[in-house]
Amino acid sequence: MSAMADKEAIENAKVLMVGAGGIGCELLKTLVLTGFKHIHVIDMDTIEVSNLNRQFLFRKRHVGQSKAQVAREAVLRFRPDVDIVAHHANVKSPQFGVGYFQQFNLVLNGLDNLDARRHVNRLCLAADVPLVESGTTGYLGQVTVHMKGTTECYECQPKPAPKTYPVCTITSTPSKPVHCIVWAKDLPFLKLFGDKSLSNDLDVRSSGADSSVEQEEASFFDVQDGESSKAYAARVFDRLFGQNIDIALKNEGAWKERRKPTPLYLDSIWTSEEKYDERADHGSENGHENGSVQEEKPKDDGAALSAMTGLGLKNPQEIWSVKDNARVFLETVRLFLDNRKEELGRLTFDKDDQLAVEFVTAAANLRANSFGIPMQTMFDVKGIAGNIIHAIATTNAIVAGLIVLEALKLLGKDRGASRMTYCLEHASRKLLLMPCEMDVPNPKCYVCSQTPLVLEVNTKTVTLRDVVNKIARKKLGASFPTIMQGYNVLCETGDDIDKHSAAIYEAKLDTKLDALTPVPLVNGVEITIEDLQQEFSCIVHVKHREDFSEEEDDQMRLGGLELLTATTTVVAKDTDVALKATVDVHAASLDEDLVMIDGENAPVVKRKLEERQEPSQKRLKT
Amino acid sequence: MAEPTSGLLTEQEAAVYDRQIRVWGVDAQRRLSKARVLVVGIYGVIAEACKNLVLAGIGSLTLMDDTPVTLDAAASNFLVYVDEIQNQGKSVAQVCADAVGDYNPMVRVQVQQGNILEKPIEFLDDYDVVILGRSSLSLRKKVNALCRSRPQRVAFYAVDVRSSCGNLFIDFQTCTFKSQKKDDDKELEYSKKTCSLEESLSVRWNSLPKRASKLFFATRIVDEFEQRENRQPGQLTSSDLPALIAFGTERLQEQGLAMVPAIESLLTKIAENGTFELSPVCAIMGGVLGQEVLKLLSCKGEPIQNYFFFDASDGKGMIEEVTP
Numbered sequence: 001m002s003a004m005a006d007k008e009a010i011e012n013a014k015v016l017m018v019g020a021g022g023i024g025c026e027l028l029k030t031l032v033l034t035g036f037k038h039i040h041v042i043d044m045d046t047i048e049v050s051n052l053n054r055q056f057l058f059r060k061r062h063v064g065q066s067k068a069q070v071a072r073e074a075v076l077r078f079r080p081d082v083d084i085v086a087h088h089a090n091v092k093s094p095q096f097g098v099g100y101f102q103q104f105n106l107v108l109n110g111l112d113n114l115d116a117r118r119h120v121n122r123l124c125l126a127a128d129v130p131l132v133e134s135g136t137t138g139y140l141g142q143v144t145v146h147m148k149g150t151t152e153c154y155e156c157q158p159k160p161a162p163k164t165y166p167v168c169t170i171t172s173t174p175s176k177p178v179h180c181i182v183w184a185k186d187l188p189f190l191k192l193f194g195d196k197s198l199s200n201d202l203d204v205r206s207s208g209a210d211s212s213v214e215q216e217e218a219s220f221f222d223v224q225d226g227e228s229s230k231a232y233a234a235r236v237f238d239r240l241f242g243q244n245i246d247i248a249l250k251n252e253g254a255w256k257e258r259r260k261p262t263p264l265y266l267d268s269i270w271t272s273e274e275k276y277d278e279r280a281d282h283g284s285e286n287g288h289e290n291g292s293v294q295e296e297k298p299k300d301d302g303a304a305l306s307a308m309t310g311l312g313l314k315n316p317q318e319i320w321s322v323k324d325n326a327r328v329f330l331e332t333v334r335l336f337l338d339n340r341k342e343e344l345g346r347l348t349f350d351k352d353d354q355l356a357v358e359f360v361t362a363a364a365n366l367r368a369n370s371f372g373i374p375m376q377t378m379f380d381v382k383g384i385a386g387n388i389i390h391a392i393a394t395t396n397a398i399v400a401g402l403i404v405l406e407a408l409k410l411l412g413k414d415r416g417a418s419r420m421t422y423c424l425e426h427a428s429r430k431l432l433l434m435p436c437e438m439d440v441p442n443p444k445c446y447v448c449s450q451t452p453l454v455l456e457v458n459t460k461t462v463t464l465r466d467v468v469n470k471i472a473r474k475k476l477g478a479s480f481p482t483i484m485q486g487y488n489v490l491c492e493t494g495d496d497i498d499k500h501s502a503a504i505y506e507a508k509l510d511t512k513l514d515a516l517t518p519v520p521l522v523n524g525v526e527i528t529i530e531d532l533q534q535e536f537s538c539i540v541h542v543k544h545r546e547d548f549s550e551e552e553d554d555q556m557r558l559g560g561l562e563l564l565t566a567t568t569t570v571v572a573k574d575t576d577v578a579l580k581a582t583v584d585v586h587a588a589s590l591d592e593d594l595v596m597i598d599g600e601n602a603p604v605v606k607r608k609l610e611e612r613q614e615p616s617q618k619r620l621k622t
Numbered sequence: 623m624a625e626p627t628s629g630l631l632t633e634q635e636a637a638v639y640d641r642q643i644r645v646w647g648v649d650a651q652r653r654l655s656k657a658r659v660l661v662v663g664i665y666g667v668i669a670e671a672c673k674n675l676v677l678a679g680i681g682s683l684t685l686m687d688d689t690p691v692t693l694d695a696a697a698s699n700f701l702v703y704v705d706e707i708q709n710q711g712k713s714v715a716q717v718c719a720d721a722v723g724d725y726n727p728m729v730r731v732q733v734q735q736g737n738i739l740e741k742p743i744e745f746l747d748d749y750d751v752v753i754l755g756r757s758s759l760s761l762r763k764k765v766n767a768l769c770r771s772r773p774q775r776v777a778f779y780a781v782d783v784r785s786s787c788g789n790l791f792i793d794f795q796t797c798t799f800k801s802q803k804k805d806d807d808k809e810l811e812y813s814k815k816t817c818s819l820e821e822s823l824s825v826r827w828n829s830l831p832k833r834a835s836k837l838f839f840a841t842r843i844v845d846e847f848e849q850r851e852n853r854q855p856g857q858l859t860s861s862d863l864p865a866l867i868a869f870g871t872e873r874l875q876e877q878g879l880a881m882v883p884a885i886e887s888l889l890t891k892i893a894e895n896g897t898f899e900l901s902p903v904c905a906i907m908g909g910v911l912g913q914e915v916l917k918l919l920s921c922k923g924e925p926i927q928n929y930f931f932f933d934a935s936d937g938k939g940m941i942e943e944v945t946p
Contacts, residue, residue, distance in 0.1 A: 004786075004934075026905065029700050033666070033901035050640045056673055056725055078700045138645045139913070139923075315630055317648055383644055391641040393677045394913040397670060401905030405934050408902070419937050426803065426924065430833075432910065433932065433939025 005411035007035060013411055014038040016104040016129075018091050018120055020067040021045065022391050023110030023134055025057045026400035028071055031108075032079040034404050039082065040104070043068040044090040048352065054393035092119050092479045094495060097533050101127035106407050109133045110400070112389065114159060118447075118477035119534060121146065121154035125448055126535035132406045134399050138390040141399040141423035145406050145438055148448065150415055155477075156442035166551050172248060173258060177368055177376050181384050184363035185349045188240055189356065191221045193336055193347040223337065233333035237326070238265050241366050261370045269326050305339055305355045307331035308378070316378040320362075322369050329362035351386025360385050398423055398433070446476075452526075452539040454559035457513065459522050459544045462555050464491060465509040467521075471529070475558050476538060478531035485519050485527050494532070513542070635728065639679055650920035654680050655728075657919040658748060662686045662738050662765070663755030664714050666698030666899040667783045670908020671753060671915070672722045673701070675729075678916050682730040683722070684749070685715040686738060698899045738765060746776050751915055754780040756855050756897075759845040766793055766819045777918055780819070781911050782841075784856065785895035786934035787888060788907035789841045792927055793818055794918050801924045816928045817945045825944050828878030835940045837931035839879070840888035843870040856897035863893045888933070906932050906939065 005013070015036060017027055020043035031039060045067050047058045057074035058067070066088035075084065089095070092115075101107065101123045109131065111117050117133065124131040124146065131146040133154055146153050169175070170183050220239060223232050245263035249255065307328050313320060320328065332355050336344065340355070349356055357378060364385075365375040382388065402421050409417040419435040428434060444451050455471060464483070468491055472481035480494035491505045513521035521527065523544035530537045540558075548555050631639070631648060635655070643651050657680045661668055664687040676683055689695070691714050696702040701718040715733045723731035738745075739761070746752065746768055754765055762780045769776040770793070777794040798813040827839065847869050848855055851862075858866070866889055871881040910930055917923040929942040 030902050030905045033698055033700060033904075049637045052638045052726070053640070053642050053677055053679070056677055059724065060727075077703045077705075078696065080704055316636065379643075388641065388644060390644040392645050392913075393642075394674050394909040394916070397674060397905045397912070398909035401902035401909065402937075404902035404905075405937070421937055423939075427926065427941050430941045431938055432926065432930065432941060433906070433937070435937035 004405075004408040009411045010035040010408070011037050013105045013407075014040075014103060015106045015108060015407065016040045016042070016101070017108050017110065018042050018116070019110035019112070020071040020086075021051065021110060021112060022054050022393075022396040023136065023400055023403075024067070025055045025071055026393075026397045027108060027110050027403055028075050028084075029057070030400050030404045031407075032075055032082050032084075034408070036407075037082050040085045040087065041068045041072060042087040042089060042091045042096065043071075044088065054391055054396055056393065091116055094480075094533055096123070098123060098126045098535055101129055104129050106410055107131045108403055108407060110403075111135075115477060115479075117154055119479055122447060122477075122531070122534035122536045124148070125153055130410045132403050132410070134403050136391065136395045136399050136423070138392065139395055139423070139425035141395045141402075142421065143399055143402040143406060143423075144420040145410065145418040147410075147415060147418070149441065151418065151438040152441050153445060153448040155447040156439070156445040167553065168550075172254065174367065174371050174373060177364070177373055177380075178384055180364040180367040180371070180373060181360065181376070181381055183367060184360040185385050188236075188363050189347075189349055189360055192236065192333065193344055193356075195346055196221070229334045229337035230330070232337060233330040234266055236333060237329060240363070241265070241370060245370055259372050261372070264322070264326075264366060264370055266326065269323055305335050307335055307355065307358050316382075319375050319377050320365065322366070322375075325362040325365040325369070325375070328358050329366060332359035332362065349385065351382055351388060357382045357385065395423060402433070446538050447536065450537065450539070452541060454541045454543055456543045456545045456557040456559060458546050458548065458555040459513040459520075459542065460546070462513055463510050464513065464516060464521075466554065466556065467513070468493070468509065470554055470556060471540075471558060476529055476536075478529060478534065478536060480531055480533055482530045482532065483527055484530065485521065485525060488519060490516065490521075490527070514544075635679065638726075638728070642678065646916075646920055646922045650922040651679065653920045653922075654678055654916065656681045657750050658682045658684070659751045659753065659915065659919075660684045660686065660734070660746075660749040661753045661755070663757055664689075664695075664699065664701075664718050665755045665783070666901060666904040667781055667788065667907045667911070668753065668755040669699045669701045669718060669722075670904050671781070671911045672718065673725065674908060674912025675915060676722050676725045676731065678912070679726060679728055680916075680919065682732065683719075684732050684734050685719045685722075686734045686736070687713060687715040687718075687755075688735055689714045691717045698901055698904060738768075743768065743771065746772050747774060749776055750919060751777045751779065753911070753915070754778070756782045758855055759849050762791070763819050763823075769793070770795065770818055777915075778819075779911060779915060781907060782855070783899040783903050783907050784841075784844070784892045785898055786900045786903050787837055787840070787892060788903050788930075788932040789837060790907060790911055790914075790930040791819060791822075792816060792914060792925070792929070794925060794927075797918055797921075797925055799917065799921045799924060801922075803924070812924065814925065814927060821946050822928060822944045825946055826877055827874070830942075830944065835929075835931040835933075835938075835942050836882070836884045836888055837933055837940075838929060838942050838944065839874065839885050840870075840892065841931075843873055843885075843889060844892055846873065858893045858896055860890075860894045863890060866893050887935075891935075900934060903932060903934055910939065 013036060015031065015038070017024060017031070017039060020028065020041050024041070024043065028039065028041065043066070046064050047055070047062045047067055047070060049060065049063055051058055052060065057071045062070045066086070068086035068088050072084045072086040076082065107120065107124050107129050109117060109120055111120070121131060125148050128148050131154065132143065133146060134143045135141065145151060165179060165182060169179055170186070174180050174183065221236065242263045242265040245261050249260060249263070311324065311327050311331060313324060313328070335355055347356070349360065351357060361376070361378040361381040364381055368375050402423070406418060418438055420438050422434045422436070424432055424434060441448050443449050446453055468481055468483065472478045472483060482492045483490040490508065492501065508516065519525065521542050523542065525542045527540050527542060528537060529540055548557070631651060635651070639651055659675055659680055659682070661672060661683065664685060672683060672685070691702060691707055691712050693707055695714050696704060696707060699718070701721040702714070703721060706712060706717045713733070719731050719733045723729070752765060752769055754762060757780065766778045769778040775795050780791045782789055793816045796813060796815050798811060800809050800811055802809045830838070843866070847866050848858070850869070867881070867886055870885065870889055874881050914925055917925045926941045927943055929944060930939065931942060932939045
């Protein structure tokens with residue numbers, strides 16, 4: 001225990017916990033039991049039923065309330081003398097700036113997304129506060145320690161990029177269930193219920209090469225005058241699963257090497273008797289509970305509506321027949337139109353929206369069926385479409401224990417005692433919990449070592465907005481980016497920008513890079529991308545390039561960052577088992593087109609243990 | 623108890639257990655919902671394990687510990703709410719059952735009074751798993767033997783955290799389980815056997831691998847020392863240290879080994895800290911214990927055998943197999 005803090009150091013320490021979810025609940029409990037007395041908790045989330053299997057500070061009666069606040073109250077029941085400040089807020093909001101971070105001795109992360117992790121990493125570097133970072137999926141977990149100048153920062157090492165799929169795979173040549181699920185979520189769901197004015201990468205090629213069809217496509221998904229919701233559902237069905245496939249089949253070249261898809265029209269699904277039923281009342285296959293759904297009045301809670309229940313389909317773990325998928329499709333469309341009218345045109349996919357999950361399941365399965373791809377259960381579709389992380393209480397408890405041990409070592413000032421620890425599913429060399437030495441900072445890290453980057457970009461086609469959103473925000477993790485060229489501010493974002501400046505910046509955003517004034521961003525120009533709140537700054541060299549492949553449809557590529565986008569599936573050299581390290585599956589945030597996790601049932605990105613260039617750098621501490 | 627007889631989980635089960643069903647599947651969840659666990663002797667690490675088992679949705683959890691609840695009990699046990707301590711006359715088991723039962727209304731949490739050794743032997747037939755908290759070596763052997771004497775398998779787990787060191791002994795007798803040994807492998811059925819504590823203790827120490835966890839030797843020495851000196855488990859102080867180290871040296875020699883600084887420092891740490899449990903270590907040990915019990919009960923995932931040790935000073939969580 002010599003390396004660890006004494007009682008007094010623990011009691012006087014002030015720690016910040018970011019996240020009061022799976023790891024956070026365990027962490028808060030273990031911190032107070034260990035004797036910590038001054039704790040701030042930040043979490044923007046509210047409690048959901050699916051949290052209750054592991055976030056033990058919450059009960060069913062707390063559903064909908066702030067995680068940070070309920071966690072605080074729950075812990076005070078067994079440790080009333082502890083000073084806990086709960087913030088129901090986003091850690092990225094400006095109130096939590098460098099000044100705020102500087103009041104803490106330690107920052108402990110229990111987060112579930114890459115964005116927030118990167119943001120906190122930068123603030124910890126700026127405030128020079130040690131950070132203990134953590135993550136779990138299923139039985140796997142890891143805890144790492146980041147001290148400015150001593151160990152690597154959170155962003156020194158590559159993070160597996162969320163799996164993305166080429167547009168044409170989704171729109172024309174799916175071969176896996178996940179392709180159909182992405183399609184269902186991003187195409188029909190948004191076309192029917194989402195914001196139709198939003199441009200979508202999938203629009204262009206959604207119906208093959210026929211341009212007249214594209215023209216018509218735009219208005220096709222509008223409900224026509226006098227059209228009943230049932231008639232609309234049937235019309236959309238035939239279009240999505242019948243006509244669109246027939247059109248695609250005309251492009252014969254595409255199917256030389258592939259299995260041809262089979263179009264599916266409603267007429268071919270029902271027997272003549274059922275067809276009659278269908279028009280009458282959407283009879284279910286089992287013939288009972290007919291009509292019960294129709295009589296249902298619009299509910300306040302739209303998320304509770306279900307088509308499958310009304311159709312007598314009770315088991316989300318069962319694969320529905322094609323006919324049942326068709327019924328669910330029709331019924332979900334009808335229910336959205338009849339009962340959730342006010343939300344139409346602005347819906348986005350939400351894994352907790354039952355009707356949305358049912359719709360996506362049915363649409364994905366109907367498409368899968370056409371393409372000869374195995375259909376999936378609703379349970380599995382929900383997991384894939386919603387990027388749901390597998391989570392159990394025990395791993396979170398273990399990881400929280402490991403975080404507190406690292407916290408004790410950091411307070412004990414023996415910085416050499418810090419370790420990164422992996423929590424494994426299958427023991428490696430008898431170890432289930434495997435401590436490793438932390439690496440030193442990566443001199444090529446653009447975050448903690450401020451190494452310049454290279455942006456290869458087609459300056460003739462790419463706009464400043466693309467650079468702000470796709471490079472500064474998404475790739476570089478800036479929450480409120482500022483882009484400078486020398487002393488010229490090209491763009492500034494944030495809450496504190498005055499209207500006049502904001503208008504000027506806004507006007508520039510849609511300008512192509514080579515047309516920007518006073519200095520066009522062309523080959524050889526150097527820009528600086530900053531986030532003032534994060535005290536993050538990065539120099540980027542612009543390099544004009546036009547020969548981007550079809551898959552690089554952004555016409556941009558950030559170099560020196562190869563590591564960040566590496567997707568790796570490698571077995572650790574130093575261990576006997578493949579380690580699926582905990583990673584940011586949630587990085588594939590729901591609003592990003594075509595961003596999906598890998599694998600057909602396991603939303604786990606594999607990352608090898610010794611991903612470093614120098615495997616010898618990381619060794620077991622013996 | 624609302625047990626689905628068909629292949630379906632109830633709506634509530636499906637909603638609450640969604641994230642873990644994605645880890646172990648519906649069949650495992652159904653098995654868990656029928657499992658009965660008995661816990662004897664409630665400490666910090668046991669509170670952790672109880673929390674994990676109840677959250678996971680086992681069928682029933684029975685707590686046994688008649689000790690009246692005191693402020694001491696609250697030190698490392700988050701199931702003891704401070705306002706309960708004033709409620710005199712309540713036992714630790716009662717207070718903890720109330721708290722942990724509230725975590726998950728789908729689990730039946732109850733209390734058994736009395737001493738496990740004084741119960742009729744059929745008493746154990748009502749349980750699939752018995753978990754023994756901090757206890758003397760002789761109690762551990764006796765309860766383990768009782769578990770083994772029953773016609774149906776009663777798995778036995780003994781756990782303790784001393785200062786920053788945790789140890790866990792497992793005797794599930796036999797276990798058939800499904801496991802995916804590597805990522806992309808198919809899930810196959812395997813089986814494993816364990817030996818009794820008594821048998822495991824008969825293994826000569828110098829026959830163990832050189833890299834064997836030093837905690838194995840340290841905990842054995844402490845167990846035997848406490849037995850010889852007639853101490854309650856954990857009832858040690860730094861004044862016992864010279865005698866403890868002398869005893870350890872002697873025992874190691876008898877077993878063909880020599881005292882090494884690593885073992886001596888573990889003995890020092892354990893003796894100096896008496897009954898103290900370091901909470902993060904409780905969380906880790908209670909997590910591993912909970913996980914192991916859940917694997918066994920759900921027949922899903924490879925259970926470890928037959929010891930697990932965690933030492934916060936080197937941060938290793940190590941499995942040790944000690945079988946004749």
